[in-house]
Amino acid sequence: MRHLIDILDLTPAEIDGLIAKACDIIARPQDYAHRCEGKKLATLFFEPSTRTRLSFEAAMYELGGHVIGFSDAANSSASKGESVADTVRVVGCYADIIAMRHFKEGAPLVAAMKSPVPIINAGDGGHNHPTQTLTDLLTIWREKGRLDNLTVGFCGDLKFGRTVHSLISALSRYSGIRFVLISPEELKVPSYIKDTLKQKGLEYVQTTDLEAVMPELDILYMTRVQRERFFNEEEYLRLKDSYILTPEKLQAAKADLTVLHPLPRVNEIAVTVDDDPRACYFRQALNGKFIRMALILKLLEVE
Ligand code: CP
Numbered sequence: 001m002r003h004l005i006d007i008l009d010l011t012p013a014e015i016d017g018l019i020a021k022a023c024d025i026i027a028r029p030q031d032y033a034h035r036c037e038g039k040k041l042a043t044l045f046f047e048p049s050t051r052t053r054l055s056f057e058a059a060m061y062e063l064g065g066h067v068i069g070f071s072d073a074a075n076s077s078a079s080k081g082e083s084v085a086d087t088v089r090v091v092g093c094y095a096d097i098i099a100m101r102h103f104k105e106g107a108p109l110v111a112a113m114k115s116p117v118p119i120i121n122a123g124d125g126g127h128n129h130p131t132q133t134l135t136d137l138l139t140i141w142r143e144k145g146r147l148d149n150l151t152v153g154f155c156g157d158l159k160f161g162r163t164v165h166s167l168i169s170a171l172s173r174y175s176g177i178r179f180v181l182i183s184p185e186e187l188k189v190p191s192y193i194k195d196t197l198k199q200k201g202l203e204y205v206q207t208t209d210l211e212a213v214m215p216e217l218d219i220l221y222m223t224r225v226q227r228e229r230f231f232n233e234e235e236y237l238r239l240k241d242s243y244i245l246t247p248e249k250l251q252a253a254k255a256d257l258t259v260l261h262p263l264p265r266v267n268e269i270a271v272t273v274d275d276d277p278r279a280c281y282f283r284q285a286l287n288g289k290f291i292r293m294a295l296i297l298k299l300l301e302v303e
Contacts, residue, residue, distance in 0.1 A: 002299055003112040003119045007130040007170045014298075015170070018134060019141050021294035022287070029062065032293065035302050036065030042095035043069035044087065045122070046078065046102045051263060051285050052122045052131065056099045059292040063302075068095055085114040092116035097300055099131075103228075118299040126160040126229050132262050133166040134295065135288040140219060142287065143258045143280055149176035151216050155243050156182075156223035156268055158189040160230075163262040164223055168193055172202055179204035180213050184242045186235070187225070210243050214252045220245070222261045222268050222281075245269045250276060260284055 004010065010018070025032050041060040043053050049071070057067045069091075070076045078087060084102065088111040091098055098115060100108050101122040108121035123129040140147055152171060154164050158181055168189070171177045179197065181189050181204060188206060197204050207213055214220075222245055230236040244267060245259070261269060261281040273279050296302075 001118055003108075003115075003121075004130050004295065004299065005109050005112055005119070005121045006128055007133045007166045009130070012173050015134070015137060018291060018294045018298060019138050021297065022138050022290040023142075025290050025293050032063055032297075034064040035297060036060060036063035036300065039063075039065040039097070039300060039302075040095040041065060041067050041069075041296065042091045042098045043067060043071070043122075044076075044091060044098060044100045045069070045071045046073040046100075046107070047123065049101055049122070051288055052101065052129075053099075055285070055288040056120075056122065056131075056292050056296075058289050059296055062289070063293055063296060065296075084111050087111075088115040088119065097296060120295065120299065123162060126162050126165075126226065128166045128169075129162040129262070130166050131288070131292060131295065132163045133170045134291045135284060136163070136167050136221070136260060136262070137170060138287045138291045139260060139280060139284040140258065142283075144218065147171070148174040150218040151178040151180060152219040152221065153180040153182055153210075153213060153217040154189070154221045154223070155210055155245075157187045157225040157239075158183040158223070159187040160226035161223040164189065164221070165193060167221065169196070172197060172200055177202065180217065181206045182208070182210050182213060182243070184208060184239055186239060187242075210245075211249055211252065214249065215254065217253065217257055219258045219260060220253070222259065222265075224261075224264060224266050224268060241267055243268055245273055247272050247276065250278065253278070 084107050097118045099120040099122045105125035105127035112119040225240045227236050257278045259279050
């Protein structure tokens with residue numbers, strides 16, 4: 001039985017396979033409409049979500065399966081003190097696969113140790129978000145036609161942004177990737193990630209100046225400042241609008257720049273950017289459903 005807790009649980013060849021499968025699903029959705037008949041997905045969301053939960057649920061429905069679960073832990077027996085380990089042991093009696101989001105880093109890993117069915121980490125605290133990374137990789141593949149030889153700028157909250165941590169980890173296995181890490185001093189990428197980049201001899205630069213590096217970028221990955229991870233509201237209010245992408249700032253960018261954002265957006269991309277053909281974040285959200293369909297098929301070993 002396979003789980004997906006960290007993006008590195010998948011080999012690059014397996015990620016290539018998932019991307020190929022997602023592209024086939026996009027091309028021939030009718031061929032997949034009954035693949036998961038009789039199967040159930042449980043979505044256990046201890047933290048709020050729109051895209052991840054609903055794209056998982058849409059993915060299972062489009063595969064012909066069923067969905068159970070909760071979107072608010074207050075309505076589950078976690079509110080009575082039930083542990084994550086006990087919850088998944090029980091839900092594993094009712095469902096064939098579980099997608100779980102939790103506010104505590106490591107909770108999906110604990111769940112995987114006890115679960116009788118595959119666990120998918122749908123985001124754990126400020127740690128990892130591997131299915132967002134699969135979404136991002138599929139999007140880069142569809143927009144750029146490659147996953148190597150790219151200059152990738154990550155901008156915003158690189159400290160708490162779990163999507164950033166997982167995507168850096170994934171891209172560090174491809175050749176010719178240059179990382180440009182754009183953040184306020186207070187929200188720099190954690191040192192364990194920089195240590196990994198250094199150990200692998202990968203090229204990265206850190207800067208606070210988005211406009212200075214804009215012309216170099218092939219990909220610009222914007223992120224929201226993660227209010228829910230701050231201990232101090234004043235600090236959040238001071239940092240929240242550090243970067244706001246506007247059409248004026250994009251004038252200095254490459255004509256084929258790909259602008260990504262895992263969403264939700266708060267204020268960091270002006271809505272006037274949405275009509276720019278380089279704005280790919282809504283296509284990215286759609287890709288999330290297709291790659292999750294591919295992942296469900298893989299973990300359920302459905303052909
Ligand atoms: N990208 C993402 O994880 O969005 P949600 O929080 O809405 O699931």
